[in-house]
Amino acid sequence: xxxxxxxxxxxxxxxxxxxxxxxxxxxxxxxxxxxxxxxxxxxxxxxxxxxxxxxxxxxxxxxxxxxxxxxxxxxxxxxxxxxxxxxxxxxxxxxxxxxxxxxxxxxxxxxxxxxxxxxxx
Numbered sequence: 001x002x003x004x005x006x007x008x009x010x011x012x013x014x015x016x017x018x019x020x021x022x023x024x025x026x027x028x029x030x031x032x033x034x035x036x037x038x039x040x041x042x043x044x045x046x047x048x049x050x051x052x053x054x055x056x057x058x059x060x061x062x063x064x065x066x067x068x069x070x071x072x073x074x075x076x077x078x079x080x081x082x083x084x085x086x087x088x089x090x091x092x093x094x095x096x097x098x099x100x101x102x103x104x105x106x107x108x109x110x111x112x113x114x115x116x117x118x119x120x121x
Contacts, residue, residue, distance in 0.1 A: 010066060018048070018056040028065045038068055041079050044086055 011027055025032045035055075039045050045064055047055040057065075064086075071082040 013059060013062050016059075018058060019062060021047075021055045021057070024057045024062055024065060027062055028069055030065065030069055035065065038065070042068060042083055042086065 021032045021035055047057040047061050049055055071077040
């Protein structure tokens with residue numbers, strides 16, 4: 001269950017290329033020290049680090065933080081369980097991409113066949 005302080009809607013993610021740790025903290029309702037901890041626990045969360053070790057998160061990082069937040073606070077997963085769930089999702093996405101490519105190839109072949117049949121008429 002969500003704690004009462006985590007029970008509100010998160011704000012929309014602005015159309016920006018990079019976000020500071022403070023911005024991500026506000027967008028995801030997670031304290032900056034928690035974000036730094038999650039970087040150690042979730043290898044998928046790897047913001048760009050620039051001069052002075054300043055972190056710059058991209059949109060996919062913000063979405064990942066929100067997903068981690070939901071798994072931990074919303075669904076009650078442990079850190080280990082959330083990490084495994086994210087890894088399962090990544091392998092499922094890879095398998096889905098392979099299946100999608102095969103399906104697209106098959107559809108293109110069918111369309112080429114149909115085009116040849118229509119030209120014959």
